[in-house]
Amino acid sequence: MATLRDQNVGIPAEREAGTPGFLVDVISAPIFRNTPAWWWIGFTASAGLLGVFLFAVVNILIRGVGLWGIQIPAIWGVGIVNFIFWIGIGHAGTFISAVLLLMRQHWRSTFSRFAEGATLIALVCAGLFPLLHLGRPQYAYWLFPYPNILELNPNWRSALAWDAVAVSVYGLVSLFFWYIDLLPDLAAMRDKAENRWVKTFYAILSTGWRGDSSHWERLHNAAYMFAAIATPLVISVHSIVGLDFAIALTPGWHHTIFPPYFVAGAVFSGFAAVIIIAAGLRRAFSWQEVITIDHMENAAKFVLITGLMVAYGYGIEWFAAWYLDHEMEWILTIQRAFGQPYAFFYWAMIFFNVGAIQALWFKRVRRNIPLLVTICVGVLIGMWLERYVIVTVSLGYAYLPAAHEYFSPTIWDWLTIFGPFGLFLTLLFLFIRILPSIPMYEAELLASEEH
Amino acid sequence: MVIKMSQLFNPSVNTFARISILAGGLATAFVLAIVFGWQYSPYTASTGPSGVAIEQPVRFSHQLHSDQLNIECRYCHENAEYSAYGGIPSTHTCMSCHSQIATYSELLEPVRTSYATGEPVVWNRVHDLAEHVYFNHSAHVTNGFACETCHGRVDQMPIVWQVESLSMSWCLECHWAPEEYIRPIEHVYTFGYEYPENQTEVGLELIEEYNIHNLDRLDNCNICHY
């Protein structure tokens, strides 16, 4: 394997691996290096996909949600499925940087930055859908309380009203948390940058960070404070998304298990996403020594654990359906698993989310990056399907047999499914190009501790 | 770790930074103020600007007819009691007097033409409720709610303008407390009615008398929207 020095052009010759500042060089190097070809290719590709997505969004806004395949009774489709999916992706970030911070899991630090970045980007994607999915998006602000000439307020009995609040709070807190964590590194970038404009850019972002002990002290306090705030949010956000379904009467939704089950699912898919991104960064920047294989394995363990929780959730759905002793609930559960045309989705979901991940029991698999990534991609697919099965398939099997309808996607549904990845990757590429994807100071800290 | 300081900005930037933070806050507050101001402003009400006199093809003066000549509202707006629409008098109604009075007045030229040709006079709407609001005149005037309450002192208007905002919150003021606005039937068409000191009790009695049952339902959506 080529050494870091060979690859990371621009690392001063006198620096030796392990010496202070070495990791700073390693991590910041890619940013000051000329933009590599793979970045341009990846960026253009994702930007293209983003373009397609925007086309779809504009169309749907102008011509109406009727472009999707939704109907009565399957009234929620890809829009909501995507919303839950992307919120889920967002979960790992905060979980890693907040929960693991409180648990003093230092290995997390390497993950925290880009995981948190991914969270924010995922939230941007997720945030689009509640708006896009509305019949009259222009009135979305009615979901928030404000003094108005209609003397009307949101209906606080509706989980959607809670959603609006929960998601926006989660987004804000994540943003602040992430930014505060960035300050020292931004300052370091400012100091390393040669080009005056680049320097100014980082200087402004770093808001005059000088690295005084007082700065560091405040940084740590702030970090822990935000961690403390963010931790319950990790739970609350997806619990509330889960409640959207749990409080409803619809067969297949009416389950008390949903909130915890949704949170587990979210962290599950979130970690899968993080592993995929980490693998990418390792390869792209050859950070094998920064994001070590142990880090990857730890993440893999999380995937396995949360995966098992999700599997338990699936089990409970069957139990509840039987225990609830309502004919329609039972018919639905059977239909979802064995009835046409949906059985395929159900079993695909089971395969990816329950079957495939069992391989992670084995150390060899956990430490085999290509295999690990494949499994994680599977998990993402599986989790998307899970939401599809819960949302759309359940709705299709309404209480009254006479009302049943099957959801069939239109071209716009497909665009809505794949388009967001364009947005996600575009922002991700920009992020890794402009900001240090790994907290340099913490990496240094970690390194020094290890010495 | 050692960080070497670079003189990128001069100290003044610090003050600038502080000011910009402050300014940011103020700006947000300002924008919000505008937004709320906007929705409460009578000029931007969906029902059209209130307090603005609307020119009409015929310079008809309610002041003259209602106040000085003391003609009752119902003479021209006869449907108010029977129908949802207050009703605009037909040319025929105008001519019933003006074939004798002021027969050659310049002002009445459009009316005479209309009468002759059968082409209606096109008046400009002053009170224009949104399409999704169903207001019924008969339900109000027959239960002791006066013209004046919503239309203001029309008898003092040479040219009519909209007095109230006709916004939902304005409607609710009364639908939540009708006893404050109700008056004896015989005063429905009077202008400048003085509410008694003990209006609330009087009001409640009148509500009893006119069988306006179950006040709770007066703010049901379906009362006005369907």
Next chain:
Amino acid sequence: MPSMSETENPNNGAHPPSDESSSKTWRNIDEIAAREDFEDFLKENYPREHVIMRRSGLDRRSFLKIMGASLTLSGFALQGCAPSPTDERIIPYVRVPEEVIPGRPLYFASTMVLGGYGTGVVIETHEGRPHRLEGNADHPASLGGSNAIIQANVLELYNPDRAVEVRNAGNLSSFDEFVSAMQGAMAVSGDGTGVHLLTETITSPTVASQIEALQEAMPNATWHQYEPVSRDNIVAGAELAFGEVVNSVYDFSQASVILSLDGDFLSSMDGSLHYARDYAANRKVFLDGEEPEISRLYAVESAPSLTGAAADHRIKVKASEVELFARALAAELGIETDFSMDEAPWDSQTLTAIAEDLTANAGESLVVTGAWQSPAVHALVHAINAELGNVGTTVTYTEPVEVNPVNQTEDLRTLTDAMSAGEVGALFIFGGNPAFTAPNDIEFASALANVPFSVHLSYYNDETSELCTWQIPQKHFIETWGDARAFDGTASLMQPPIGPLLDTTRSEIDMLALMTGDDRSSFDIVQAYWEANYDGDDFDGFWRRALHNGVIEETAFEPMEPTLVADLAGAVGSYEAPQAEGLEVIFQPDPYIYDGRFAQNSWLQELPKPFNKLTWDTAMLVNPVTARELRLDTGNLAELSYGGEIVQMPVWVLPEQPEGSVTVYLGYGKEGGADVDAGFAFNAYAIRPSGNMWFGQGVEVSSARRSYTLANTQIELNFESYEEHPPVETASLSFFLENLDFAGYDGDTDKTLLPDYNADYAGYQWGMTIDLSACIGCNACMVACQSENNSPSVGKTEVERGREMHWIRVDRYYDADDDSTKFQPVPCMHCEQAPCEQVCPVQATVHSEEGLNQMVYNRCVGTRYCSGNCPYSVRRFNFLDYVDDTPILDELRNPNVSVRSRGVMEKCTYCVQRINSARIDANVENRRINDGEVMPACATACPTQAIVFGDIAESTTQVSQLKAQPHNYGLLAETGVRPRTTYLARLTNPNENLHASAEAESEEA
């Protein structure tokens, strides 16, 4: 507005114009063409026409000349009453028409004619605009009830597709030009030789008198009648039995045992609205201490019919076997008839059991048959009823309702022969579309070419008008003065609440007046006729009553007692078993499109057919067993070859269809029919020979190896429904009397953690019951709701997606165990613990104190959460912009109901606009609303009064008393939502001995 004179049309200028430029009315085309802003004006108001003009590259003037009429229809002429979108202008009346109080509807009694027979209707108008039709309670053929076709007929009036201009050989012409041409053509022979008149069935006394006058003036002029849905068999049957033509009138209120031999008296028979009412009255169970009794219905049928679905016993046989059954029954009852039957195609006990039941109830039993059964069956039925002593009680005979009951098929043949022989110089076709509907062996269309002068008075540009030299647009009955007779002879008047929308249109009476050189107006002619035939001293009063009540008093026919021919057996001849091998094909009029005349009516096209819930298309019905043999499945395209002709049809596999036969429906594949847009034309007339107008043997069905998308509104047609609480609770009356509380969920649904809505509220509490024993599944309620509540039609592709907008739907369940079909109307349940209300984030749907589940369109943001949480899936969403903005259609809409925009949820409101207006009236008069004063559109339309609405807080109201009945149950009550709309279980009255055997069989199977 040349087309609307002040007096005729009270709504002249009742509404503001849509903008200043259009607020003036135009005296002539040049004036419009002269406008500078013409292009923009056209562009914004009439986009379609604008495009046409661009494409055609015509200059303004000639463009307007061509488009003139259609523009008129699409609103030019109606500017004066086009509703105002945004502007702030008000236009008062110049002179207020009598009786008109702006904002209050006016009602006019009139008569709608279908197949010649009249049904009394009431036209509701707002500021002079006809807005909906209801049945006329005083008219025997309606009794206040109506059906889908009546309800949807008001849309015909405004239908943008209707013919709008006088055309000569396809070119735009004028009526004056026509008149001169006609006089020329008729002058050829003074005595009317070569002058032929082809009408539809005529029952109108006035028209009859006019035709008489014509034939006096021109002795050799001949009059023909033709309708594809003819009564030839009925007429022939009567002649067989009595030697004279008589009209049978039934009294189902007297009938305790009914046998229908393909006699669909609930939907397709003349007077079916009346019959359905009487029948249902005998089927409703109301426990008030006395032992309840309900009638029993046996249906022997060859094609699925509402009567068969309602029957306690449905015996499915081939159409040709119905005659066999009739003969066997006659024999059983001791009537001599000649037939041989080696093995009965029905279960052995059935016939004997039915015979016993009939004889046991002699005098109050009734046997009926339908237009598509052979004359022999009709004759036998007459004999059987006589034998059972039903004549005079459940059956009465009167003189024929038709002015001249002829065999119309033969009549058309005669005419066609004359045409081909070149003997026809001038042909006047009033209504109908014979070029399309003629039997395939009567070459009417091609024969038309030999006629030098032919006129078609028609409502649409159809196949016939294309082929005629002249085409005159026809008036809608709402624009017409006229009269017609009902099934029992009762005559009633048509009175137009508005003047004709188009001055180009003419009515039958106008045309006949023209031909006879009578220059009176149609009003004068009709009035003059009745004045001449009135022998009292107060004609004005008589006339006023006739107009007001919608019935001309003492015009119902007197019963007569025709005597059966001595040798009936000889008369009906012997039974020829069908020779030809292979399947049997059955032709039936479409339940809603009828013979094709309503193919352009989007409400009827989108109305789900009762049995397969199919919209926008027709399909050939095949029994599952037969389908398996033919290797066909629903959605396949099949080829029918019959008598050498071949036609393609999509297949629908339906258990209600008897084995060994296929049913095809007439009326589809018509030029301009909405179903034709797809490029397919499923025209059943193409294989319909004059010899077998209704059914025939030896049809060959093969797969066309193609599939065809059918849009139906209920995909789970044969879903194995739940056992515990089936949606439609069904039991035999006897079972019910032993287990009174068998229906529904009897657990406690009052427990709830949710805050109850204002329970101590003292005012009205609205509620509804739907009697499933009375619901016959006719779908009248669906169209009534659509017309009352401005619901849009969404088109085939949207229905395919499952986005139909009907606020009330009629679910159909098929029970394989006892081969029964059950219908269940499902409106909003207005749940007391409405799940939709919990979840709407913006309070767009909330509960009213009166127990209504309110939907506030203007607050809705379209999260659709409410719909996802509705157990009944009764909410409807505007996925796209469904409002048809053709200006003319604004005139149709109910001014008291908002038109919903894109992205807004909507649903049944219990017709809150009616509740409110009733409450305001009551309030103005200082009283409470009386029971029955408020009725939602579905309830008023229901022919069987199955839907009852009212105040459930008041124990004396009908609805409260029904809700107190033991067989009253809430659909999905176990979910604890406490529905305000409840159902009365479907109670049947099966014949015990037959019931047992049926069960035995089903166990064997």
